[in-house]
Amino acid sequence: MAKVQMTVNGKSVSGEVEGRTLLVEFIRGKLELTGTHIGCDTSQCGACLVHVNGQAVKSCTMFAAEAEGAEVTTIEGITGKDGSLTAVQQAFQDYHGLQCGFCTPGMVMSATALLKDNPKPSEAEIREYLKGNICRCTGYHNIVKAIMAASGQDVGAIAAE
Amino acid sequence: MPKDHGIGASSKRREDVRFLTGTGNYTDDINARGQAYVHFLRSDVAHGRITNIDTAAASEMPGVVRIFTGADFEGIGSIPCGWQVTDRFGEVMHEPPHPVLAQGKVRHVGDPIAAIVADSLAEARDAAEAIELDIEELPAVVNMKDALKDGAPKVHDDLPGNLCYDWGFVEENREAVDKAIKEAAHVTTLELVNNRLVANPMEPRVALGEYNRANDESTLYTTSQNPHVIRLLMGAFVLGIPEHKLRVVAPDVGGGFGTKIFHYAEEAFCTFAARQLARPVKWTSTRSEAFMSDAHGRDHVTKIELALDKDNNFVALRTDTLANMGAYLSTFAPSVPTWLHGTLMAGNYKTPLIYVNVRAVFTNTVPVDAYRGAGRPEATYQLERVVDKAARELGVDPIALRRQNFITEFPYQTPVAVEYDTGDYPATMDKLEEIADIAGFAARRKESEAKGRLRGLGVNCYIEACGIAPSNLVGQLGARAGLYESATVRVNATGSISVMTGSHSHGQGHETAFPQVVAEMLGIPEDQIDIVHGDTARTPMGMGTYGSRSLAVGGSAMVRATEKVINKAKKIASHLMEASEADIELKDGQFTVAGTDKSVAWGDVTLAAYVPHNYPLEDIEPGLEETAFYDPSNFTYPSGAYACEVELDPETGRVTIERFSAADDFGNVINPMIVSGQVHGGIAQGVGQALMEGCVYDENGQLLSASYMDYAMPRADDVPFYSVDHSCVTPCTHNPLGVKGCGEAGAIGSPPAVINAVVDAMQSGGHDVTHIDMPASPSRVWAAMNG
Numbered sequence: 004m005a006k007v008q009m010t011v012n013g014k015s016v017s018g019e020v021e022g023r024t025l026l027v028e029f030i031r032g033k034l035e036l037t038g039t040h041i042g043c044d045t046s047q048c049g050a051c052l053v054h055v056n057g058q059a060v061k062s063c064t065m066f067a068a069e070a071e072g073a074e075v076t077t078i079e080g081i082t083g084k085d086g087s088l089t090a091v092q093q094a095f096q097d098y099h100g101l102q103c104g105f106c107t108p109g110m111v112m113s114a115t116a117l118l119k120d121n122p123k124p125s126e127a128e129i130r131e132y133l134k135g136n137i138c139r140c141t142g143y144h145n146i147v148k149a150i151m152a153a154s155g156q157d158v159g160a161i162a163a164e
Numbered sequence: 165m166p167k168d169h170g171i172g173a174s175s176k177r178r179e180d181v182r183f184l185t186g187t188g189n190y191t192d193d194i195n196a197r198g199q200a201y202v203h204f205l206r207s208d209v210a211h212g213r214i215t216n217i218d219t220a221a222a223s224e225m226p227g228v229v230r231i232f233t234g235a236d237f238e239g240i241g242s243i244p245c246g247w248q249v250t251d252r253f254g255e256v257m258h259e260p261p262h263p264v265l266a267q268g269k270v271r272h273v274g275d276p277i278a279a280i281v282a283d284s285l286a287e288a289r290d291a292a293e294a295i296e297l298d299i300e301e302l303p304a305v306v307n308m309k310d311a312l313k314d315g316a317p318k319v320h321d322d323l324p325g326n327l328c329y330d331w332g333f334v335e336e337n338r339e340a341v342d343k344a345i346k347e348a349a350h351v352t353t354l355e356l357v358n359n360r361l362v363a364n365p366m367e368p369r370v371a372l373g374e375y376n377r378a379n380d381e382s383t384l385y386t387t388s389q390n391p392h393v394i395r396l397l398m399g400a401f402v403l404g405i406p407e408h409k410l411r412v413v414a415p416d417v418g419g420g421f422g423t424k425i426f427h428y429a430e431e432a433f434c435t436f437a438a439r440q441l442a443r444p445v446k447w448t449s450t451r452s453e454a455f456m457s458d459a460h461g462r463d464h465v466t467k468i469e470l471a472l473d474k475d476n477n478f479v480a481l482r483t484d485t486l487a488n489m490g491a492y493l494s495t496f497a498p499s500v501p502t503w504l505h506g507t508l509m510a511g512n513y514k515t516p517l518i519y520v521n522v523r524a525v526f527t528n529t530v531p532v533d534a535y536r537g538a539g540r541p542e543a544t545y546q547l548e549r550v551v552d553k554a555a556r557e558l559g560v561d562p563i564a565l566r567r568q569n570f571i572t573e574f575p576y577q578t579p580v581a582v583e584y585d586t587g588d589y590p591a592t593m594d595k596l597e598e599i600a601d602i603a604g605f606a607a608r609r610k611e612s613e614a615k616g617r618l619r620g621l622g623v624n625c626y627i628e629a630c631g632i633a634p635s636n637l638v639g640q641l642g643a644r645a646g647l648y649e650s651a652t653v654r655v656n657a658t659g660s661i662s663v664m665t666g667s668h669s670h671g672q673g674h675e676t677a678f679p680q681v682v683a684e685m686l687g688i689p690e691d692q693i694d695i696v697h698g699d700t701a702r703t704p705m706g707m708g709t710y711g712s713r714s715l716a717v718g719g720s721a722m723v724r725a726t727e728k729v730i731n732k733a734k735k736i737a738s739h740l741m742e743a744s745e746a747d748i749e750l751k752d753g754q755f756t757v758a759g760t761d762k763s764v765a766w767g768d769v770t771l772a773a774y775v776p777h778n779y780p781l782e783d784i785e786p787g788l789e790e791t792a793f794y795d796p797s798n799f800t801y802p803s804g805a806y807a808c809e810v811e812l813d814p815e816t817g818r819v820t821i822e823r824f825s826a827a828d829d830f831g832n833v834i835n836p837m838i839v840s841g842q843v844h845g846g847i848a849q850g851v852g853q854a855l856m857e858g859c860v861y862d863e864n865g866q867l868l869s870a871s872y873m874d875y876a877m878p879r880a881d882d883v884p885f886y887s888v889d890h891s892c893v894t895p896c897t898h899n900p901l902g903v904k905g906c907g908e909a910g911a912i913g914s915p916p917a918v919i920n921a922v923v924d925a926m927q928s929g930g931h932d933v934t935h936i937d938m939p940a941s942p943s944r945v946w947a948a949m950n951g
Contacts (some may be wrong), residue, residue: 037186038186038187038188040192041192042367042451043871044452045451045871045872047872047873078184096176097176099176099177099837099838099841101180102673102841102845103365103367103416103417103418103419104182104184104671106418107183107184108183126885127881130881131880131881133879134881136880137872137877138880139364139419139845140671140841142846142848142849142883142886143848143879144841144885146880147880161885
């Protein structure tokens, strides 16, 4: 066991971890931030995506010990202090970009990272970027639409609700 | 103007806020004080005899609480099957036992052998490595045809062979169908495979068992689509715990698609072990474990023959199907290839004679059961592929051939038992031709060809049967459960409402859509109404969510309960206004006396019900809470027409979906936004089945596709924006909302459209290919064109 210290959602946190403890296990288990989900065991699904030092990272691909001293942001950390949703979160609700909600935290964190790097991504760029996040419910239609809308693009011409 | 509230409004989903902010409450997010963790040691061979299992050393490993094996479950019930099929000869199906932990034999890769309970998951896994286990490997049966051969290895030693049942439907039609096919002007024959799939909801299954010694109560938190069904099956048939001592909670559930209907061994284990150890026991499936323990879907091999007269009218249809059951009978497995499949073989067409033969087969593979559509995608795929092939053989337009044979008069009694109440198949086809711009296809094909690509158009229709019912009929067909639904409408003193429903929402948005219905009926704001679901302690006995039944059956129960509330509320209002009950009207949340300006508000009446100072106590009881159980008189029959356009790269065989259009008739629609979302998701799963997904076993029964490295899930860049429409509406005639169900349509209607398009693309390139099996992967397509 070793002690690890990091900043999560703006708060300094620390805990004892085994060498094999994954960052996602630390986040869910020790910190009880259960918004970050585990959907696979091969780093394919993206349900555990968080931001580490500003970068999108699947938190199952890192040991907790590797995040020593890092700034970590999870889904719980992006909402405004008054509970207001971010533009990406609001667009996901407005355009029905989620159904069961299980992939949603990873999707939102991924989309947020995308828009930071590319403020007006094309449909093709969004689809390419989201390859690391699997959604089984939405068929991606309304996720892509929501991200385009969140980036200020007119989505009125895209078919259906 | 579209409505902004009530029935027909695209109300935004209230459940979204918790999911978007990471504050959902999924089963794995729940931890009980002092909980232990279980890891299952699973078989790594498909078939074998356990000759030795020694847990002594493993039991001494750090953190180990106790190790359970099959011996601990002697005398404990078998995992039950909920449907008994009777075969062509009047014999009931073979129904082998399904132990919680393997007893003597293992029958598929992933069959649980031992359960290691420890203080931490890591310690449980470590201890599993120390169990001494010897398995004498036996020859496995994987392929269904091989499994039925004389002398094939038997999955269950006590059964005569690997045949579960040989079902004929309608058996009395058999000779007439044979004769009609023999005498027909044209017969189109097609052999095809409906590929084995894994449902893959993004949330893996989880079970957390708790036991309270003080009152002898067990609680199971589980990822289920139907907690009451789990309570009944597990309590009554496996563990012998009466309902009043067993609570089952299915909190937020991250997708189901059918695979979370069934009662699984892990649920029974965690409940059992928590009682044995007087300590909470939690299991969280890994994704790899999910691939080898979640019930799989589809896996049919079919020969279908369509007979036509000289004028291209369909005269007879005959099918011969092998359906894989896997190693054990999962909860509803026997019903899927029979009553959920054979009854759909008329499709949208007035084929007068139909005979369906299904042989269900045990193999050394994971059990197969309902997956989104369950039997209906298999029926639709066969039928719409053979119709398409017939059109090509006869040199007629596939759309015209369909139109010529459409059922146009309703109600329509099919030759396969079911009676369609409503539909307008020409209208959905018209709408499809419009939204898919079928007329513009030729020009788009030229554009693709200019780029060196082949372009194909595939069109098909589908018919769906949702809300399986009525209970007395399905009982005759072998169902061991009723198929009603329940709702309690609890009106609170200040007028707010909690609706306790037996339906379960795991992505469908019930928490938003159900209140729209009640709000419309009462004329009060949606936000005064909350839905309570997923907890046997809080909801009346209900059958849960599957088969696109929630609104048609659960919604109808809610309507009935709300009607009872209105009736009682009118009595109260008539007392308050000193008017005749017959003159009371309810509109926009106000009770008025017809023809007068007298009125009382909804809240005045609800308050009077609970503070009955001025109340007709001699006539009616205080309170305002009503329950209804609704048992439908028939299935509902959504229908539609789908079109897919693909581009095919002849150099690589890679197929891309360029356009996908869906025109559906779901009857009345409560929330169009949610309905469109359901169709989108279904289409993506159907496209996945058609082009990418396939669960693969090798000849020894090793599961080769047990992770997302090997099982291709559709990603965002595998699909386009879809064009979906549900403006064609023929309301259901036998439920109060006129609704039909939309959850599975996309997955039912889309695979034939994709494959019809792929075949069209190949033929447009001059390749004489009349069929390709799913998934139409690049290598398969390339081989088909160059083979």
